[in-house]
Amino acid sequence: MTFLPFKAPLIQYSLIFLLSALTSFSALSSTENEEDNNSDVVKLSFEKLSHALQTLNFSTSFVVVKNNQAEPYHWLHGLTEADENGNQVDLEILALLNGPRRDILRIDSTVSYIEPEYAPYSISSSHISGPIPAVFSQDTSVLENNYHFVSVGKSRVLGRVAQLIRIVPKDTHRFGYWVWLDQQSNLLLKLAIITRKGQLLEQIQFTHLEITTDLSEHLKYLQSTDLPKIIDLATTQEKTDLAWQVTWLPNGFKKVKSNRHRMNANKQPVEFMLFNDGLVDLSVYVNPSQDKQRAIEFAYDGATLVLNQIINNVEVSVVGKIPVATAKNIVNSVRFNNDTSASK
Helix, strand or coil, X not given: CCCHHHHHHHXXXXXHHHHHHHHHHHHHHHHHHHHHHHHHHHHHHHHHHHHHHHHCXXXXXXXXXXXXXXXXXXXXXXXXXXXXXXXXXXXXXXXECCCCCEEEEEECCEEEEECCCCCCEEEECCCXXXXXXXXXXXXXXXXXXXXXXXXXXXXXXXXXXXXXXXXXXXXXXXXXXXXXXXXXXXXXXXXXXXXXXXXXXXXXXXXXXXXXXXXXXXXHHHHCCCCCCECCCHXXXXXXXXXXXXXXXXXXXXXEEEEEEECCCCCCEEEEEXXXXXCCEEEEEEEECCCXXXXXXXXXXXXXXXXXXXXXXXXXXXXXXXXHXXXXXXXXXXEECCECCCCC
């Protein structure tokens, strides 16, 4: 009988605990549902973006803003009318509007580069390499292992209603991306590259967007143009065995190709490996140096880092849109087959 006075509070505490647990479970379930719904919204948005980039006839202009400077581009895409077999030709032009002429042209899987430093040449590729990540016109689900996707809400860009989506890295070895998508056309209107502390490194702002039913005159001219001969890079780039290895990379980065060539300016031999995590390209270069040693040096061009060091007359460089700490880990992980201490 001595313990009877404590029964009521004990029951009350039990009820309170039960209600609290139920409330917490309900809140957790609600949060999980919201996350699932958010994930579904983002996935659908990127599917629409990919479809739009592949199927719409559009003419756009955008500027890449970095280091307090703006690089203007003109970007066109279109599909020809289907022939009797239902086939269409996929056409694309990306042109840098300031300085010497730099154009990238694509007819289906042939991509041609017009640059002042080299004679015009073509390669086999399904996409052009430029400021806009190529994965946006493909399957963005390849990014899910290394990035979170968060739908933030609506805003206004270029006088149009846009959906803001944040691409947030799951580790500290990458930058985040903020993407604004046009609600009407599902095309890209703005992109920003952000550090984990919220610092803006680089931004792409669209200044013009026109969607048409017919091909533009520029694309019609491209369709009738004979592109330069394709250079066969398969053997030299994808299957070259080099005498060094990169022994550490952030999760998700895979080797795309390797190459050994000589620089045009001084004929100096250079070897490199290209890696990609679906969103970011990362290059590692190795070449002989007249200097015996040099500490790590680095510089940023917008979000693109160039970092290098020299050890035992060998210069190792890392180039990519990654943080300095990531690049330092990579350059220090390079090991040479005949001297495992070379990069220590």
